[in-house]
Amino acid sequence: MRSKIVAGNWKMNCDLSETKVLLEGLTGKIKANNQNKVVVAPPFTNLHYAFESLKNTNISVAAQNINENESGAHTGEISAKMLKGVGVEYVIIGHSERRAIYKESDETLAAKTNQAVKEDFQVMFCVGEELASRKAGKHFDVVKTQLEKGLFQLSASEMQNIIIAYEPVWAIGTGETASPEQAQEMHAFIRSLLAEKYNNGVAKNTSILYGGSVKPNNAKEIFGKADVDGGLIGGASLKAEDFLAIIDSL
Numbered sequence: 001m002r003s004k005i006v007a008g009n010w011k012m013n014c015d016l017s018e019t020k021v022l023l024e025g026l027t028g029k030i031k032a033n034n035q036n037k038v039v040v041a042p043p044f045t046n047l048h049y050a051f052e053s054l055k056n057t058n059i060s061v062a063a064q065n066i067n068e069n070e071s072g073a074h075t076g077e078i079s080a081k082m083l084k085g086v087g088v089e090y091v092i093i094g095h096s097e098r099r100a101i102y103k104e105s106d107e108t109l110a111a112k113t114n115q116a117v118k119e120d121f122q123v124m125f126c127v128g129e130e131l132a133s134r135k136a137g138k139h140f141d142v143v144k145t146q147l148e149k150g151l152f153q154l155s156a157s158e159m160q161n162i163i164i165a166y167e168p169v170w171a172i173g174t175g176e177t178a179s180p181e182q183a184q185e186m187h188a189f190i191r192s193l194l195a196e197k198y199n200n201g202v203a204k205n206t207s208i209l210y211g212g213s214v215k216p217n218n219a220k221e222i223f224g225k226a227d228v229d230g231g232l233i234g235g236a237s238l239k240a241e242d243f244l245a246i247i248d249s250l
C-alpha cells in the first residue's frame with residue numbers, strides 16, 4: 001500500500017558506538033501524530049542492535065544489500081534468512097553505489113529482488129541516471145531500462161512489496177539536488193510505466209521515494225510534489241537532528 005516513507009541509508013558509516021548514539025538521538029523523538037513510516041539502514045554489523053533498540057518504536061530496520069542465494073559458498077555475503085533473523089523488514093536493492101562500484105548487473109539485481117520478495121521483505125529498489133545520461137536527454141530511457149530489467153519480472157501482486165527510489169546519481173552526496181520539478185517529472189514517468197506494465201492500481205499504490213542530497217532545507221519542497229512519497233536519505237540521515245527535521249517535512 002502506498003505510504004509516506006523517510007528512510008535513512010547510513011551506507012558504510014557508524015560503528016556500534018556511533019550507532020548507539022545516533023539511535024538514541026532518534027528514539028522517542030518522532031512526533032506521536034506522525035503517521036509516516038521511518039526506516040533506518042545501518043551497516044550489517046549493527047542491524048541486530050538497531051532492531052533490539054528500536055523494538056518499541058515506530059522505526060523499522062533495513063539492510064543495505066542482500067544476497068540472491070539462499071545459503072552456501074558465498075564468502076562475505078549475507079542471506080535473506082540471516083536478515084530475517086535479526087528483525088530486518090526492508091532491503092535496499094540496486095543502489096547506484098552497488099551498481100557502479102560493485103558492478104551489480106540488472107540480472108543480479110533482478111535475482112536479488114526475487115529473493116527478497118520471496119522472503120517477504122519490503123524492497124527499496126533504486127534507479128537513477130548518471131549526469132552524462134541526463135545531459136544527453138536519456139534519463140527516462142535509463143530509468144525505464146533499469147526498471148524493465150531489474151524489477152518488472154515481478155507479478156502485479158508481488159509489486160505490493162516494492163518501494164521505488166529515484167536517485168539521480170549526479171545528486172547523490174554532491175549537494176546538488178534534482179529540482180522538485182525534475183523529481184516530480186521522473187516520478188510521474190515511473191508511475192506511468194507501472195500503469196503500462198501492470199495496471200492503475202499498482203501505479204497508484206506504489207510508493208516512490210526521491211534520493212539525492214535531501215536536507216532539512218529542501219525536503220519540504222521536494223516532498224510537496226504529488227508523486228513524491230518521501231525520501232531515501234544518505235548524508236543527512238547520519239545526524240539525528242537533520243533526519244528528524246526531514247521526517248517532520250513529510
Ligand SMILES: O=C[C@H](O)COP(=O)(O)O
Binds near residue numbers: 009167173234235
Ligand atoms: O541512499 C541515499 C542516497 O544515495 C542519497 O545520498 P545523499 O543524501 O547523501 O545524497
